Amino acid sequence: MRRLLFKLLLTAVFSTGCWSNVALSNTTEQQLLDKFEVGKYSNKGADTCLMCHKNNSKVMALFDGVHGEMGNSESPMAQLQCESCHGPQGKHRGKNEPMITFGANSNVTNELQDSVCLSCHQDSKRMGWHDALHAEEQSCASCHDIHTGQDKIMNPAFEVSICTECHTEQKLDINKRSSHPLATGTKVGSMTCSSCHSSHGSMTDASLKQVSINETCYECHAEKRGPFLWEHEPVVEDCTTCHNPHGSVNEPLLNSRAPLLCQDCHASDGHASRAYGDDNSAFSGGGQSCLNCHGSIHGSNHPLGNAFQR
Structure with missing residues (x-):
């Protein structure tokens, strides 16, 4: 089954032109692709590999995790064992031919590394991987550690x-x-x-996991969703207009303090209160600035809430 997956994978790679921007003149990568096509796997599987690699603690740590479970039919170790991920042995004994390695010092491109992982891990959670920002600069192994009991x-x-x-x-x-x-x-x-x-x-x-920034925020902040009789336009448009979701020096996650934040959109001309800085002004009293009066700033359902005061 695993061998069939690799054959289908190679067919898809070349037929879709995924490697058009990859330098296949790279001797190591070309050797590995040729080995996949020939598909000369070891008859003894991991036993052959461990003759040389059993003293490497990092290699042996594979058996502490799910990828090394022999009793799990979906595990690489229950299929072609080490060769499920590192490719067919071919003439590797004596280091005559390379095997695929993973991580920052890999001997192949990120695309080829990921193609090995995705030959098993194909589901709705990973359907966007090829267009993901992460896929442009790194591989699965950049974040995941397979040879361990705890990734x-x-x-x-x-x-x-x-x-x-x-x-x-x-x-x-x-x-x-x-x-x-x-x-x-x-x-x-x-x-x-x-x-x-x-x-x-x-x-x-x-x-984002949701279709928009606001929908993501509403997963936790459902009370801000509305619909409201009186809607505050920047709230409807994008929560990050006012908030930095990763953190801020201003409470609560505000991009800047009020009234400066409010005055990004609202000019102070004609406002009933005195200038900010006067200890007796509506801006300064109570420490909440504009929110001293406009407390329902995310939206209001009150018949007289057009100014978000109630």
Whole structure:
């Protein structure tokens, strides 16, 4: 079955022209593609591999995880064993021919690495991978560790710290005074990056799990959804008009403090209150600035709520 998958994979690769921008003159990669076509697998499977690799603790750690389970029919180890992922042995003994390696120091392109993973992992959660931002610069192995009993990226306690190794701007934001309750290695929280984003890609901007930013926010903030009799246009348009979802120095996740935030759209001309900075003004009293009066800023259902005051 696994051999058939690889043959179908190679046929699809060449027939769709996926490799048109890949330098197939690369000797190692060409050798590996040729080996897949020949399909000369070892008769002894992992036993042949372990004759040389059994003293490598990283290799042996495979048997601690699901990919090394012999009793699981969907596991690579229950099929062509090591060769399910690293390709047919061919004349590899004595290092006469290479095998596929994975990760940053791989001997093949990210596309070929991912094609091995996707030959098994084909489902609705990964259908957007080829168009995902992640797929442009890295492979599955950049985030996932297969030779282990515990893939850290699958553990909510480590997910954020792994994502922010690359997403440094977001790392800065989530450590600001106002942020979502994200679980990190040093902080307990109820959310992770995958609460909002699909790391394997989606049909939306920023790989959101929902169809829009607002729909993503409404998953938790349902009270802001409406519909309202009086709607505040920036709220309907995009929550990030006013909020930074990853974190801010302003409560609650505001891009800037009121009234400066409000005055991005609303000029102060003709407003009944005195200028900001006067301790007796409506802006300053109570510490909530515009929200001292306009408390229902996300929308109002009150008959007299056209100014979002009630």
